Amino acid sequence: MRTLRDRVVGVTDIVVASVDGLLITAETDDTAEPESLAALTAATLNIARRAGHMTRRGGLQHTVSRFTDGYLVTHTLGEMALIGVLGDAGLDVARLHTEAQASAQRITTLLTAPVADAAAPAAGSAGRTDASGGAAR
Numbered sequence: 108m109r110t111l112r113d114r115v116v117g118v119t120d121i122v123v124a125s126v127d128g129l130l131i132t133a134e135t136d137d138t139a140e141p142e143s144l145a146a147l148t149a150a151t152l153n154i155a156r157r158a159g160h161m162t163r164r165g166g167l168q169h170t171v172s173r174f175t176d177g178y179l180v181t182h183t184l185g186e187m188a189l190i191g192v193l194g195d196a197g198l199d200v201a202r203l204h205t206e207a208q209a210s211a212q213r214i215t216t217l218l219t220a221p222v223a224d225a226a227a228p229a230a231g232s233a234g235r236t237d238a239s240g241g242a243a244r
Contacts (some may be wrong), residue, residue: 116199117193119135119195122144122190122191123214124146125187126149126189131145133145152167176195179194180198182208183211184202184211188214190214
């Protein structure tokens, strides 16, 4: 998310959320409440998906809402998640779409990666402790 924010002029806030609006992670400034932004972004995405389905326009790729003082852009992350971007009035929307595609692929990979078993000891460290009684590194 940091890369997206650094590479695109005008990006102010970014959220990754489930399609039902639950916040996964966020990078926001003080103007946006992450949980609310996640919920609103998911609602925007779901309305647009429904409109695309009803009008037979195919699968949704992204939405752009333009306001007098900025933008709200959503990109799909597969069927289960989304990335929402708030931008100011100077947002470079074309650049955002290019960069968001690469970010979406990286984030999707992270979201779908198998979770390591936290209870299992790391390879080669079973049974070893350091002088303080903690696990050896």
